Amino acid sequence: MPDKAEVFFDEGVLDFADVDEIVLDVGEEALAEALAHRHRRMIVFQGDEGKAEAAGVVTAGAADVLFDVRDRPISVLYVTDSLKEDTYARERYEEFRRVLEGFAEEANFEYELEALTFSGSKRALGTTWDLMVIDLSYDLDPDAIGRLVETVRGGGLVIFQTPPFDRWRNMWTAFHKSLVTPPYTLDHVGKRFNRRFIRKLKEHDGVWIVDTDEWTAEPEPSEDVDLEVEVKRRERPDLDPPDDAVLPEELYRMCATEDQFRALIRFEELLESNGKTALILTADRGRGKSALLGIAVAGAGVTTDVYDVVVTASEPENVAVLFEFLLEALRELGVEYDVERDDKGNIVYVETDDFVVEYERPSEASEIECDLMVVDEAASIHVPILERILDNNDKVVYSSTIHGYEGAGRGFSVRFLQNVRKRRDVRLIEFKMHEPIRYDSDDPIERWLFDTLLLDAEPADLDKEDLECVKEMRVEFEKPDLRYWFEDPEGEEELRQFIGIYVMAHYRNRPSDVMVLADAPHHEAYALKTETGKIVTALQVAREGTIPRDVITKMRRGYRPPGNVIPDLMVQHHDALDFPRMKGLRIVRIATHPDIMRHGLGSRALKELAKIAKKKDYDWIGTGFGANEELTRFWLRNGFVPVHISPNRNPVSGEYSVAVIRPISEEAEEIINRANFEFRIKLADWLGETHRDLEPEVARLLFEPMSSLRYRPTLTEGQLRRLKKYADMVHTYEIAADAVRELAKAYFLDTEDRPELSEEEELLLITKCLQRWKWADVADVLGEEVPDLMRSLRDLVGLLYEEYKEDLQRSAAVEGIRKAVERLADKGLTGTVIVEVEEGEPKEVIIRREERLEL
Ligand SMILES: CC(=O)SCCNC(=O)CCNC(=O)[C@H](O)C(C)(C)COP(=O)(O)OP(=O)(O)OC[C@H]1O[C@@H](n2cnc3c(N)ncnc32)[C@H](O)[C@@H]1OP(=O)(O)O
Ligand SMILES: Nc1ncnc2c1ncn2[C@@H]1O[C@H](COP(=O)(O)OP(=O)(O)OP(=O)(O)O)[C@@H](O)[C@H]1O
Secondary structure (H helix, E strand, O other), X not given: OOOEEXXXXXXXXXXHOOOOOHHHHHHHHHHHHHHHHOOOEEEEEEOOOOHHHHHHHHHHHHHHHHHHHHOOOEEEEEEEOOOOOOOHHHHHHHHHHHHHHHHHHHHOOOEEEEEEEHXXXXXXXXXXXXXXXXXXXXXXXXXXXXXXXXXXXXXXXXXXXXXOHHHHOOOXXXXXXXXXXXXXXXXXXXXXXXXXXXXXXXHOOOEEEEEOXXXXXXXXXXXXXXXXXXXXXXXXXXXXXXXXXXXXXXXXXXXXXXXXXXXXXXXXXXXXXXXXXXXXXXXXXXXXXXXXXXXXXXXXXXXXXXXXXXXXXXXXXXXXXXXXXXXXXXXXXXXXXXXXXXXXXXXXXXXXXXXXXXXXXXXXXXXXXXXXXXEOOHHHOOHHHHHHHHHHOOEEEEEEEOOOOOOOOOHHHHHHHHHHHHOOOOEEEEEEEOOOOOOXXXXXHHHHHHHHHOOOOOOOOOOHHHXXXXXXXXXXXXXXXXXXXXXXXXXXXXXXHHHHHHHHHOOOOOHHHHHHHHHOOOEEEEEEEEOOOOEEEEEEEEEXXXXXXXXXXXXXXXXXXXXXXXXXXXXXXXXXXXXXXXXXEEEEEEEEOHHHOOOOHHHHHHHHHHHHHHHOOOOEEEEEEEOOHHHHHHHHHOOOEEEEEOOOOOOOOOOOEEEEEXXXXXXXXHHHHXXXXXXXXXHHHHOOOOOOOOOHHHHHHHOOOOOOOOOOOOOOHHHHHHHHXXXXXXXXXXXXXXXXXXXXXXXXXXXXXXXXXXHHHHHXXXXXXXXXXXXXXXXXXXXXXXXXXXXXXXXXXXXXXXXXXXXXXXXXXXXXXXXXXXXXXXXXXXXXXXXXXXXXXXXXXXXXXXXXXXX
């Protein structure tokens, strides 16, 4: 392959399109720079006319040059909002294709063109392209852009087609239209994200903006650019594997960068290590982590005694590259294999004579023990699952993107890694990969992408003075001006601090979340700021409710109005038809700067929000969250009342979602308290069925009495008799379990004059009686011996029996009366039922002239 390239676009390409020559000049200059640096360059065609043809001209001209440089067909990806017939988007695609096809035939170069829509762009993950055209004329999907731009290789071009900037600034895209939720209309939707996007295109190096109506370019193509360039190639690392390497040399030779090579050496350390060991691989996107993992797994399976390997990631699509390189490595080593795919065609199972590799979803993987566990994209998986995986396995690899198009959160590096570093029973091998694979370091388009989508936003650095402010609670609760944040370059710093807190704290952040924050009509941001001006707690809320009567009528029949999570839930699960008309605030996200969590800032922010809500006549504040003990406690301590728990665990986070609402108005309070009672009754039952695996600590918190509620236990005479015999040590637990359960339920549901039990006692009632666990499992969790637990439970039941004796006897008497009346009725007799009471307690039910019933 030639090392020099002449980046001249053949003017013949202009025969296929009605565009100005400036398009060629810009295209040549951009491609020459890209090839010389092994970077990407970007060209933006903005205008009403001619942009699809202009994109076709540059693509065709560049593909012609690149075909000589690469000596293989040039891969081109075209992405747009729609490919349906008779759409403008399709029309533009056809114009583009006509130019490319026409010129390719004439100039005799080969290319492979693929077209995708934004919604189908996930398919491009893990692929690599020479040239990419993205049509933003109608839609701007930030997630798709984040996903796509990183798949273009160095020496390649990214080409955007956009509306004229002055129109784009004031235009609503398709994404904007999806943000409309009643009672808001499109007029309420913001345009801040587009405006910032345009500004970033203008601010960054490596980006040319061509106006296709005026045929001008910014920057103007330079006269004296040398278009004869030395093509920069990726250099394979010239290193020898260590002398004592366990993995075959062929695999080391497959590494594309020195970082991959070194990562493989660290992987050997994991294989050789005794005891619990975790290898943590971190990198930005496109550093070749997934590929390396595939190579490494193949090596471990073929050359060591590792037999069963489990690979996990949020979605099977995420491990496509891993499996691709696993198979390539096996072919390299001459090992035969069988493959199984899921119904979408993703590889999920590979088997050889020596080992098997299986893909499992994270929550399932966390229950598995295997010889080697590989967790790819760990940042998008919830921390408790990552921890459970390490508890169950001795050799685990976690790989994680630090800044990415999604799953960029650093719950992984902040919470998970901090915890693991403290563990004495785990050997930790950490390795960070820096070198990008698809292009060389310091690529300007990567910089543009990170900046535009705030992928590398960081929370504020806190100095001594800031920390002092936090300690003394010298903080202000502010509603920032989103226009200032997004449209004024000066507001950028605060925006980055705000988003940075989410990036650090949340396990999943998408670029579209930033766009929702910027423009959604019902979303607002709030921030707690130190006196010194640093953002320490970030809050994003959505206004919900005030749903018109006719829509509520539809909701009754199952209609779910968009963007109204809490009202929808209150109608679906509680038939609360008065609720949707009320005015509420749903907290979409809240997070505190990771250096100063647990300093009361989150609670302070919620208090301030409640004040504002009251002042503005809101009825409630609510939220939904993945329930763990800490978070559940946080919400409850701040006056939020549980009203719902999801019936299934989230397959990625592995947590049940809980909805909580804090009433502001009296009317809301009444409805919420009723919903909470209903919820508790359901929970008491669900714990024995769908939620047997709910963390008992969470269940215990969810039962916390939030308002005064009455629940009287009822037993039949037979149940009462067995209960007494169990308490008197005649029966075993199992014989009276049904009756004990009713007693336990009464304890958790009734909030008036209940006896005080310790946390352990409550957990015992939850796990044994409500969740119906085996004694051994209860003992495991509570850290006690089974016989001790048996004794404790019997004592506890004795105590509860005394507490509820009156109710129980009364209910047994009522049951007796019912039976007596039934008997009279069965025999067609009339009679009198007499209840004999002794010291205020019912003792006997007598049917006069008929018979006596013992109680
Ligand atoms: C809808 C959703 O967004 S749900 C997801 C919520 N967000 C996250 O999970 C992101 C990561 N987590 C965070 O950012 C934070 O931990 C938050 C937002 C959950 C809480 O923010 P914080 O500022 O830490 O809250 P705050 O300090 O008021 O309370 C947290 C705990 O610290 C305790 N605490 C408060 N002040 C102090 C103090 N001075 N010293 C020690 N502990 C303290 C509180 O009692 C509370 O403990 P508890 O939950 O056991 O009752
Ligand atoms: N050793 C290698 N040889 C050739 N190509 C490689 C090699 N390693 C990675 N690649 C290619 O580089 C691209 C990025 O690799 P990979 O998907 O492993 O990166 P990643 O760090 O997991 O990031 P991403 O999130 O972008 O997938 C892929 O297209 C892959 O085919």
